[in-house]
Each structure stands twice: as structure tokens, then as C-alpha cells.
Amino acid sequence: MGEDAEGTSSIVDGVHYHQFDIVIVGAGGAGMRAAIEAGPHARTAVISKLYPTRSHTGAAQGGMAAALANVEEDNWEWHTYDTVKGGDYLVDQDAAEILAKEAIDAVIDLENMGLPFNRTPDGKIDQRRFGGHTREHGKSPVRRACYAADRTGHMILQTLFQNCVRLGINFFNEFYVLDMVMTEVDGVEKPSGVVAYELATGELHVFQAKAIIFATGGFGKIFKTTSNAHTLTGDGVGIIWRKGLPLEDMEFFQFHPTGLAGLGILLSEAARGEGAILRNSTGERFMERYTPTLKDLAPRDIVARSMATEIREGRGAGPNKDYLYLDITHLEPAVIDEKLPDITEFARTYLGVEPYTEPVPVLPTAHYAMGGIPTNNNAEVLRNNTETVPGLYAAGECACVSVHGSNRLGTNSLLDINVFGKRAGNNAVEYVKTAEWVPLPENPASGVQKILDMVRSGTGTENIAAIRKELQDSMDRNAQIFRTDESLGEVTKLIETLRARYHNIALRDKGKRFNTDLLEAVELGFLLDLAEVLVYSARSRKESRGGHMREDYPERDDKNFLVHTMAYLTGDPESAEAGEHIRLDWKPVVITNYPPMERKY
């Protein structure tokens, strides 16, 4: 075997083999935060389908929560409480406590690594308000979000990448991981590596590793209107799913109140944190009616639902009465330029609206997956309600710890990726110190070869983009803010037919080099799988909680549903009906200090 930076590599039958102690899949915030812990202590590789700085963490705008108390009284216990209540009590409270406590070090770590936070007059990290973050258990909004203008995610991504450069981390960029291989050792299935497709050459690479960390981000592209990047197709979550490992709470997807109308591009909640107001067609500040205490700074699920209600009841703005306004015209232009420069530019560029003087048309946009790969507080992936998969970790948006429950608070995700990314890195380092190599199976790349053959050999007539569009349109219509058994049933049926059509696609690009046609086809497979699990889980949760609103079951039902959903792929994955290949189980919620209460703001 030859030397491959720090790992070893060789080529057998046209497939490249590499060996590293730790392989991290994904180079967003979570993946690179893990790499910074792992790199100095173990032979580490980061595999990413994008150049690291293209990851969608860079699109995050508003801030990262931590009770630093730099500008007013605050403490981590209030932060824990807000996180639990924000998630409508589906949050695992021990995990939320870790998140809130370790937030403080997570922010300081980033500052020490060079992150250019905005500063207070006395030179400390400045903090701003954000939805659902309060003092004294809900009394009034608190300034808890640490930020760098409205480019906080950009700064986090750049700072982490800069530190990876400093540490000489090995990156495999534009490598698409399409499968994880597992090997049975002493009766236990353990991961032995991942298989990646190299975009530039079309060649396959097997990465053998003692520990694997998934940090592949979200899957907003199952919806049409979304703040997520084109590349957020949930590949990592889909890979885990196809291994028969569970996915948790997939029905909980967050719709962010303020996407640019018609486009879905996000305008950060930081705007409302700085004083922006939502208005309906009459100019009314309608959030005063729904949440008198927090008003526009109520959590996102509530604001998005209130907006949808305004539109339904005929108070939407515009010629078709189908959007609302975000108004910042009362803010000083100098303040806007200093604190919200990017999002105001988005409004100018993409809608031609001048936010200094005009309110901006907005609509809720699919934003964040609360559910995903279940892990414990050490970022170890669960194989069922209690046992973990040795050597397998997940962190960031692809994971479900669960610190967000049924609705994530703004600024808690940039926090999550840092706290649990770091934990994943550290725990993997500890694990590989004593772990044995897990042997690769014969032909580890065969699973990927099968997927590629399936899409390549297609001589059908179906168009990939057309199938994807039908899925996304239907998800927006039927599985968005308001759901019913009927609407969910409709999209379930559609997915069945789309899956059949998916097997009949045709690729136009038969080449090896930079074949993005091929990869879009593979990504579509993951989108279909994840949409199906989401809808199936949503249909079974016959209550309304956080981001999941069932009009046929409008109340929260703690008696029957104060539990996490655990979905498993079983039986024949190709069987038509979801019920024939998806099995649901339930996992208790960890409740420590905060018994569930009615959620009022």
C-alpha cells in the first residue's frame, strides 16, 4: 500500500482503497469541527461532495446561541428551558442541558480560533435577540445569540476551514459517499468503511476506517420552497436508512417564517431580533394576536402557522393575497447596513425590493430537519432505542440527539454542530485508540456499483428533474405547515408511483468525468426514500406538536405521543406500499427538570 497523505492507499480492480483511523463524511460545520478534534490525534480523512467552503453552514445568517451574559443577565439553565419548551417538550432534556452548558465554551473556542464576532463597545462578543430565547423562563426576550453581522454561518465555516488548513487535515473534495459497508464481527454488525464516487474521474474509492462520523447536513430538497442548497439531498441520512438502522422523528421539519416570497431564500430571524415586524395586508402587526408576550419573536413553528392562518383567512398581501410582509423600514439604514447587510441585499437582488423604504414579501420556507440519525449524547449512532453501533457517529443536521425536539429554536443549530461535532470528534479519537480494524467484506464497492448500474443502465423514458419536481410540489402541497391524513395519503401514493418511474429513468450523460447527471439521479433516490419516511412517520403521529401540525388532530397528545418516532426499513425495500417496508417504533423522551406544560408565549 502506498502513502496517501497520512493514510494508506492502493488500487485493486480499478477501485481505490484507503485506510484511515477516522473517516468523517461531510465538511460542513459539524464535520470540520469534528476534524479539528480528530486530526491531531488520529489519522483522519474528511470526505465531502463539495469543497468544504461550499457547504451550507456558510449560508447561516443570524447567530449562535450561548448564555455568555455579555450584554444582559442570562444563564445556561434559562437556555435549557427555552430549548425544551421551544421543542414542545419532545427534546431530550439531558441533551439540551449539555447543549446549553457547552455553548459557552463552543463560542469561546470559535473566537479563539479567529472567528470575527461583532463586538460590544467594551470589546466582548456582542449578542442579539432571537425567537424563543428568553429570560426567567419566558418573561421577555433575551440577547443570547452571538453573531457576525448576518453572516455568522459564513464566518463559522471559514474559521473552521482555516483551522483545518492550519492542522493539515486531509480532505477528499467532490467525493460523493454513496454507501457504508458493515461487517459482522462476533455477532455484531460494525461499520468497516464507506464507498465514495469521485466526481472528477467517475472512479470508486473504498475508505476503510475504525470510526466513521456522518456529518452530511439536511435534506430540505424534498420540498420545493426551501432555504436549503441544491446539494442538500440527505445522502448520509439515506445511507443509514438503507442499512436498516433507525431514523428518529423524521416527521418534524421546520418551516422558517421568512423566506423571500416565491423563492424561499432565507431572511434571517435576526431581522426580527433587531426589531423587524411581520404585517398582513392591512398593515396589522398580526403576531400580537397570536403570541402577545413574544410577538414576532415567538418560536418558528408558531409564527409560520400564524402566517399560514393569516393567508387562509384572506389577510395575505399582494394581488393574490398569498404572502405577508417583513417590515424593517423603521430601522435606521446605518443599523441595517451594520447588522443585516446580506439579507437586505438578497431582497434587492432577487425581488427588486428596497428594504430601507419598502416592506419585503415573505412566506414560510422549508428550512431544517429536526429528525435524522438517532444518537446518544456522545454522538454515537443508535441501532435501536438503547444500543449503539460501535464506531459509528453522527453530528449536525443529519443527526437527531435530540436537542431540538419537534421544533428547533433559531441559533441552536450552529450551536449543535459545534457542540456535538466536537463531541463526535473526541469520542471517535477515544474509540480508535483501542478499537480493532473491522475487516472489509468481499467486494465492498458492490453496493455502490449496483446503484450506479441501476441508474446508468436505465434505458427508460423518465426524466430525473421531472420526477424530483413532482415530489417537491406534492410535498409543499401536502406535507408542509398543515397536514391531514388525507394530504399525507396523497403524497404517499404519489411517492409509490414516482419510485416505480424512478426505475425507468434515462441518463443523458454516459461519461466518467464530472457526471453530475448521474449524481442527480442517485440523489433523487435518497430524496424519495426520505420523503417517504417523513410522510409515513407524520401519518402515524396523530397529534399536533411543534413543527408537525395535523389539522385532523389539532391538539398535543402527551398521553399517546410524548415519544420519539423510530422508523426502520424492513422487508423488501422495493415493495410498493410504505407500510410493507417501513416499521415504526417509539422511544421515550428524556425528561429531567421540566415536566411538559402548555406552551404559551
Next chain:
Amino acid sequence: MSNAVLDNRPSVPEEVPTFTATLIIRRYDPEVDDEPRWEDFDVVMQGTDRVLDALHKIKWEQDASLSFRRSCAHGVCGSDAMRINGRNRLACKTLLKDLDLSKPIYVEAIKGLPLEKDLIVNMDPFFESFKEVQPFLMASSKPEKERLQSPVERARFDDTTKCILCAACTSSCPVFWTDGQYFGPAAIVNAHRFIFDSRDEGAEVRLDILNDKEGVWRCRTTFNCTEACPRGIQVTQAIAEVKAAVLRGKP
């Protein structure tokens, strides 16, 4: 409650009118073509559509083999810098309606980096130059909490923190086209970001690197980079400030 907001309601497009745009794209498939070739596409587009939407429409409806990079689709990830009508821009940030649609729109890969396929170039040399300027905070102190930095000190390097490493600047630079060894504007912008950060102690090392023959002195102040930058960074000014710092030391 004020109703003032109603007096200045924006005019959001009602029935969005459609129009036909002609794109002439420089295609190159290394497995088939000896030379790049130009190919025309007509697409029906709508009011606020961007060049990226037109490329997607072509890929999704007419020719799925058309290859380009993209991710965020709103100008923050730096994936889709390309030459549009002879100017470097992000496809996702260039609205069709802002171009002259009576003429075809010419789209080709950025120049100065090895062409791989269609609109995709090899970005590795670009990232190598970035790494050479040691783009990370060098600070010896290990504070208990955050390092303090006044708002004025923070503002000093704000402009260069915005860089998304899209390479629009570097690949619009005539010096870089003729001398691929030149670090290029983006690397200097990222050096600037640290040289002028009050917390950083590595200015001397970086200034030394940039004083090299492939460093700042190759810049001929043509301003192409500043015009190309989709983040509005004053690239030429940043380079001038680094030149001054090389001569006089970190201010």
C-alpha cells in the same frame, strides 16, 4: 399601530411575464472533444430568473450532460463563478433581466484555471495559493474567555472577511492568466483579513510570503478583481493596503 407601511407597498410581479433567452455556452467534454465548442440553447424564462435557473432549465429539460457547479443558489457558497458575457460573475446572482436579452448570452468557464468539463475548472491551484498565505489566526495568548477586540478594530478588516473563495477575482486577473504562479487577488484578500486583525501576530510571516516574486508586486492594479467580486469586496484596495504594509510594516 401604524398603517404607514401600506403606502409604500412594493410592486411584486403579478402574472410573471415570460421571455425567451438564448444562451451560447462554451462546451467541452474531455472524453469526446479535442477543443471546446460553442452551443446554443433557447429557454423560456420568467421575470426574476437568474442565469443559474437558465442553466438548470437546459440541464433538466434539454441536455442533462451540461455540467456546472452550484449549491446555495443565492450567492454565498462561491460554487458558480463563470464568465457571463465576458465578465466574471456568479450565475446565481446574475438576473437575466439585467442582461441585454435582445442578444444571446455568452457563458463560459472562468479563465486561468485548467478547464475540466463545460463550465467546470480545476480549483485545486486556487486553493493551494490560498493555503500558502497561511490563512488562519496566529495568536500565542491563551485567554480564559474571548480575546477582546474593539468595534473599530473589528471594522478594520470587515471587508475582507466576506470572501467566499469563488475565484471570480483571481480568474479575471490578466497577470494570473499569464502567470499561474501568481498568488492572485483572492489569496491576498485572505492574507489581508488576518494582517489587519488586531488579534493576529503572524503579519510578518505573511508579509514576507507576499513580498515574494509571485506576491503582491505582480499586481498591476487593473481593478478587474474589484469589478468581478460578487461580495463587493474592495479587492484592489486590500491589495494596496497589503503592499503598503510590506513596505512599512503592519500599521
